[in-house]
Amino acid sequence: MSDSLRVTIWNEYHHEKHNPAVSAIYPNGIHAVLKDGLAAHDFSSIRTATLDEPEHGLTEQVLADTDVLLWWGHRRHNDVDDTIVARVQARVMAGMGLVVLHSGHYSKIFKALTGTPCTLNWRDDGEKERFWVVLPEHPIAAGLPPHFELEKEEMYGEPFGIPAPDELVMLSWFKGGEVFRSACTFFRGRGRIFYFRPGHETFPSYHDANVRRVIANGVRWAAPTLSEPRAPANVRMPALEPLG
Amino acid sequence: MSDSLRVTIWNEYHHEKHNPAVSAIYPNGIHAVLKDGLAAHDFSSIRTATLDEPEHGLTEQVLADTDVLLWWGHRRHNDVDDTIVARVQARVMAGMGLVVLHSGHYSKIFKALTGTPCTLNWRDDGEKERFWVVLPEHPIAAGLPPHFELEKEEMYGEPFGIPAPDELVMLSWFKGGEVFRSACTFFRGRGRIFYFRPGHETFPSYHDANVRRVIANGVRWAAPTLSEPRAPANVRMPALEPLG
Amino acid sequence: MSDSLRVTIWNEYHHEKHNPAVSAIYPNGIHAVLKDGLAAHDFSSIRTATLDEPEHGLTEQVLADTDVLLWWGHRRHNDVDDTIVARVQARVMAGMGLVVLHSGHYSKIFKALTGTPCTLNWRDDGEKERFWVVLPEHPIAAGLPPHFELEKEEMYGEPFGIPAPDELVMLSWFKGGEVFRSACTFFRGRGRIFYFRPGHETFPSYHDANVRRVIANGVRWAAPTLSEPRAPANVRMPALEPLG
């Protein structure tokens, strides 16, 4: 299955063009580094799309050709067109996988899919984050050590304003004293959604080998299970048994 | 707690004014009969609100004075203003309970809170529905027999396009051969949501004693647990431990 | 992965030797027909084991060579040795998959893994059972129609005394008026457990193509996700950060 998996990486692509500290880490954009991280895997295609392209790069055709979509956004969530959000949501309902990264937790699409405000505590001082695997047997944790660290990351702290995740795969410990549900899955419609916390634009987290492994695992895990997408529908049913 | 519980019943109130078969059963509207059904309980107030009132009867003040909101809609879901939907959703996030009845499954507010299309199979031929209690110990099932019947109801059949409910309280059996998750709970934000299936406008289901008991139980169950509503918020946190 | 999947089918193998009505349907035992049903799939080995063999056929070596174990028992649950039950449970904790069939719901191993009495209502008059797929996108439902029927089966009805399943894949409708959660998954330890309802010994359900498909899907789904089994363990950890 996975060798025919078509991936699209969506990035807001704003900070990289306006903040030298960010472009030093991600000169061609976060999407480019995410693409590099997936390149070693046997996905059949990996394309990218960004906010300022027509239709944000997410045309009907692009989505029809996408099995799993990754989403990174931060500053310009409100500039994402509601029509495109609805289009992505409809595609998830029909079976497309979605991997939401870091501040994508506050995107229109993640809020629409969870039905909640997705609020949290935060601090961007750059501090150690340690990930603990809660479900070692989960495919998203395949190949990971029991814990791993990022030396500098933004802190996200509980309470995280989401519905109870369908699966809780990892928790984060922060040097400054907080904890966070940092790898969560959600099943919505026919689609699978994976939220993964790290990736503040001023830190090189998407160059980290463990982070890359989790994202690749997440893409595989989120791949559609149905042989072809099928949108849920209302159907008037004739009775199968006599009503009389 | 419950003796200070303030309830608002929202009804689209359309069929009752346009279909004699419906007005015969609900001459003053479905909301009036739902109110009768709750009157025997010690709620401190029970008010009603309908679609054609200004702001659909759901002003900021009304919602601020509501602990649990009931919702019945069917034909005119699209006439509900998006601003009011967002207002109700925000209030659920802050802790207000919501009881969604029957075709309210397809309302804007239920879709927004679940993030899914809420599709299902249906047939309105009028047939026997039997409810089976799956969780006898759940407060929503308090006082119910192991099963009860409605002689004539619309059929709703699986697959029901919702997220996995946080709790599955009852299942329905239909004479024509279908099954349905007919009493489901969802926790979203600080609020509790209860979906209960029966109540097609052409059948007298809201006059039924067991149905009334479930709705009253559901209202009590959905009551806010926080002493005062508190909307989730993003907060920048100073470090609790030294970062150095 | 699945082409190296090693399956063991465990059967009490009692009714088939003592009841002509059963042996007419399952002359070489229920396990033999289950094996036939899996034969078309690319599992690397399919062996069987039965109650009256030494150690019930479930030696340490057999379990070490088993990726997924199927379990059918009914009359002689109490004759299963507690030592063997503990051995199977330990192996599930380490990652082995377990598919529990029909009256296996009342086996020592299923009760031990769920922590509950697994009680239910029942009636063995032989009546139509209709299965409805609740999660069409679940791998266990792959290739199934929206619903399928068995003309004669034993009835199992709610309330089913189990913990809330981690996933509810199918519901059953019975002609006599009941409903049942008939395809449920549970994650316990590193292992995956799938319960599937049909298979009373006096009816030919394990000859049915849809039932066979579900069982094969369930075996694949329950396959270990870890590259090698790993039992959970208590570990004394040195501090990763300074405690002073």
Place this chain on the structure above:
Amino acid sequence: MSDSLRVTIWNEYHHEKHNPAVSAIYPNGIHAVLKDGLAAHDFSSIRTATLDEPEHGLTEQVLADTDVLLWWGHRRHNDVDDTIVARVQARVMAGMGLVVLHSGHYSKIFKALTGTPCTLNWRDDGEKERFWVVLPEHPIAAGLPPHFELEKEEMYGEPFGIPAPDELVMLSWFKGGEVFRSACTFFRGRGRIFYFRPGHETFPSYHDANVRRVIANGVRWAAPTLSEPRAPANVRMPALEPLG
């Protein structure tokens, strides 16, 4: 309801009699301090029971008179008689609440109810533990601040070998670098189970006001919802609808 709530506190009561460091903190036993902590609440009775009493103090009559049982054990889990474990489990199935404290995670009763080994990482060097409320709206979190600390506690770290909790109420952060799901609920049979992490015998955690509040909240939350206990049972059902 709560004013008629009958509580029994069970304690292994071993360390307090053999380790001066423990008896200095809990001179009359951990159970005595837990009882003090609940005394301010309007429970109708609070009794205690300990391992060395006949039947461990948990006779049929005592359990019949108990709505919620607290459990603390550590060194002598294996000395608890299997008959008493089965008796407690049966009573939970019928609706009795159970609050499992600290090292009670490794008791026979908790393992029996979860079906899992309940393993974890640990370190008893005495270090800061910080509790974060994940579900502020949960009754168990009523009256708590967003986070609170214990200056010295034993560390328990993930992965915690339990089934996914039905609700995750709090997470713990440890100075030494670990995280833990430290307040979890489980629904089993008709009973409610609450696991709460802190309480190593060499630290005064059960004198802490926030810990006491959580335990009192947990007792209230775990109280039976059924008016009288009712064990799940197998029932042969006559058909409700014609089978012909």
